[in-house]
Amino acid sequence: MSENAKITLEGKEFELPVVTGTEGEKAIDITKLRDQTGYITLDVGYKNTGATTSALTFLDGEVGLLRHRGYSIEDLAEKASFLEVAYLLIYGELPTRQEFSDFDNSIREHTLVNEGLENMFKVFPTGSHPMGQLISMISALSLFYPKSLNPHRDTDAVNRTMLRLMAKMPTICAMIFKKRNGHPIVYPKNNLDYVSNYLNMTFSQVTMDDYTADPIIVDAMNKLMILHADHEQNCSASTVRMVGSSNANLYCSVSAGISALWGPLHGGANQEVLEMLEMIKEDGGNVQKWVDKAKDKNDNFRLMGFGHRVYKNFDPRAKIIKKTCDDVLNKLGVHDPVLEIAKKLEEAALTDSYFVERKLYPNVDFYSGIIYRAMGFPTDFFTVLFAMGRLPGWIAQWQEMRNDKQPIARPRQIYTGPTERPFLFFDQRS
Ligand code: SDX
Numbered sequence: 381m382s383e384n385a386k387i388t389l390e391g392k393e394f395e396l397p398v399v400t401g402t403e404g405e406k407a408i409d410i411t412k413l414r415d416q417t418g419y420i421t422l423d424v425g426y427k428n429t430g431a432t433t434s435a436l437t438f439l440d441g442e443v444g445l446l447r448h449r450g451y452s453i454e455d456l457a458e459k460a461s462f463l464e465v466a467y468l469l470i471y472g473e474l475p476t477r478q479e480f481s482d483f484d485n486s487i488r489e490h491t492l493v494n495e496g497l498e499n500m501f502k503v504f505p506t507g508s509h510p511m512g513q514l515i516s517m518i519s520a521l522s523l524f525y526p527k528s529l530n531p532h533r534d535t536d537a538v539n540r541t542m543l544r545l546m547a548k549m550p551t552i553c554a555m556i557f558k559k560r561n562g563h564p565i566v567y568p569k570n571n572l573d574y575v576s577n578y579l580n581m582t583f584s585q586v587t588m589d590d591y592t593a594d595p596i597i598v599d600a601m602n603k604l605m606i607l608h609a610d611h612e613q614n615c616s617a618s619t620v621r622m623v624g625s626s627n628a629n630l631y632c633s634v635s636a637g638i639s640a641l642w643g644p645l646h647g648g649a650n651q652e653v654l655e656m657l658e659m660i661k662e663d664g665g666n667v668q669k670w671v672d673k674a675k676d677k678n679d680n681f682r683l684m685g686f687g688h689r690v691y692k693n694f695d696p697r698a699k700i701i702k703k704t705c706d707d708v709l710n711k712l713g714v715h716d717p718v719l720e721i722a723k724k725l726e727e728a729a730l731t732d733s734y735f736v737e738r739k740l741y742p743n744v745d746f747y748s749g750i751i752y753r754a755m756g757f758p759t760d761f762f763t764v765l766f767a768m769g770r771l772p773g774w775i776a777q778w779q780e781m782r783n784d785k786q787p788i789a790r791p792r793q794i795y796t797g798p799t800e801r802p803f804l805f806f807d808q809r810s
Contacts, residue, residue: 389417403438420792427689430613432621432786436469436776437612444693444741448610449473457700462605463487463574466546466772469610470779483543484574490547491568491577493555494524501559510556510764511642517552519635521545529629531782541630542775549771550574553764554581557757575602578768583756597755600708604748607697608766610773611744614689616640616647617770617777624778625789637774638767644684647745647770650762653685654749657718660725667724675734685746686729692739701747705754714754722750 384395385408394416397409407430414420423429439446446453449468456465460474467475467483475483497520504513521544522529528541551568558565558581566581576593579601584591611617620637624630641647660670674683688695709716726742729735745766752762 387417389419392417399433401433401438403440414792420794422794426613426618431618431789432613432781432784434612434777434780435472436773436780437610439612439690441688441690441692444691444696446611446696453607453696454700457603457606460606461573461575462602462609462769465606465609469772469776470542486543487547487574488568488570490544491551491570493521493548493551496524497521497552498555498565501555504559507560510560510761511638511648511767513556514552514764514767515635515638515642517556518545518549518638519632521548522629522631525631528631531624531627531629538630538779542779545630545634545775546771549768550578551581553768554578556764557582557761573598575605594712596708596711600704600751601755603700603704604751604765605769607700607744607748608769608773610770610776614646615643617774620774620778621781621786622789624781625786627788630775630778633778634771634774637770641767641770642763647763647766649684649743649745650749650752650766651759653722653745654718654753654759654762656684657721657725657750660721661718665721665724667721667728671725671728671732674729675732683725683729683735683740685742686735687738687740688743691741691743694741695743697744698742698746701744701751702742705747705751708751709754712754716750716754718753719750722747 383398385398387394387396394413396413396416399407399409401407410421421429435449437446437448438450448456448465449472451460451468451474456468460468463484464474464480467480471479497517500517500520501513504516525541525544527533528537528544531538555565564586566584566586568577569580570577572580575598579593579597580591583593613621616637619640620633623636624633644652656670660667663669670681671683673679673681674686705719708714709719726746729740735741748766749759749762752765753759757765
């Protein structure tokens with residue numbers, strides 16, 4: 381146990397306990413700070429504030445390290461399937477062969493969605509953003525499973541809800557893809573593995589009997605989903621915890637997480653990266669011009685896909701995605717000019733003192749969009765794919781928060797508005 385932290389306020393000394401994590405991280409536990417001192421802390425954006433303890437994911441932004449329940453992201457991306465990683469995050473251990481078979485089969489039983497959900501597409505405006513559709517569809521699941529609304533129900537009911545979400549997310553994502561192209565939906569085939577089933581529902585046609593997902597694409601999608609599976613207390617995971625802490629059901633908690641992920645500073649960055657690269661290409665490919673704009677404080681332009689709240693070194697996921705990107709495009713024989721621009725942009729930024737001093741490196745979103753595009757996904761669909769990968773992380777974060785019996789999240793504030801003043805009637809107001 382580390383020694384206590386001591387603070388002096390208004391001449392009085394107070395001691396606060398120090399918490400040390402299994403990887404040696406240290407925190408000052410301020411649970412009793414206000415009771416003891418009348419003071420709260422202020423940390424806009426929670427850049428220095430731990431909202432919880434967690435056993436799911438450990439990352440060290442200084443050295444660029446990421447592990448899930450002790451397993452390195454490099455090992456998991458290379459050796460595991462996405463469903464194995466989902467099991468690891470949700471249940472705490474890599475599954476035995478039997479446990480995996482039971483998990484996989486349970487998910488296959490729930491891949492269909494209620495036909496009533498398809499009616500929602502009749503009201504979605506043509507061309508409406510797939511993330512808005514996904515948020516609506518996942519939230520609507522709570523309407524079809526009213527018995528799942530009480531998270532205090534027995535463990536089996538909560539587990540069934542988790543399995544239903546895992547099973548129906550790919551089906552819903554594929555439905556959104558098909559409906560936006562005006563194509564009939566393709567139903568899940570439960571003889572296919574999780575990722576192949578998603579790709580089949582997305583890219584095969586009802587008129588095709590012999591579609592087989594390219595193993596290169598299946599392997600790349602499996603890796604990409606693993607790399608997106610969880611990332612400790614990021615904006616969307618914290619949102620899922622915040623909403624779930626009010627005893628809201630898992631469907632609407634995850635729907636709120638998808639909403640947070642949509643933001644261009646978070647998961648929406650992968651769409652913004654491709655749009656930025658396209659813009660630079662259309663502008664003649666003058667990479668240095670855009671690096672200079674990103675550095676200019678008077679210019680709102682930021683290098684999308686660069687920088688990270690926690691990583692002050694290379695995002696380990698970006699390294700794996702960059703290699704996967706090269707492999708996929710080479711094996712598919714795809715030459716994407718924006719990939720060349722991305723590499724030039726990365727090279728220019730990594731040698732520029734502005735980015736080096738601020739420790740701004742490519743993040744998980746920098747290369748992922750290029751692979752998604754090579755697979756045949758439109759730019760505004762990239763964040764849907766991020767959400768599909770992040771789902772087990774959100775489920776595991778929500779479950780950990782509930783298992784730890786955490787209280788409803790209710791941060792405090794420092795008020796900076798007007799002090800008390802008398803009400804004025806209209807003729808008294810200037
Ligand atoms: C994800 O949290 C997670 O784990 C998220 C995620 C996950 O897996 O869940 O990893 C996924 O969301 C990755 C991040 C994707 N977003 C982007 O790529 C958008 C572009 N990046 C930036 O907007 C920014 O880097 C953030 C939002 C990611 C991080 O912002 P911070 O930590 O609040 O950093 P900051 O805004 O305080 O920036 C520090 C300095 C500032 O300059 P100064 O005021 O010190 O002079 O760095 C500059 C910023 O202006 N800066 C950038 C920049 N990012 C930061 N300048 C140019 N281009 C950028 N991309």
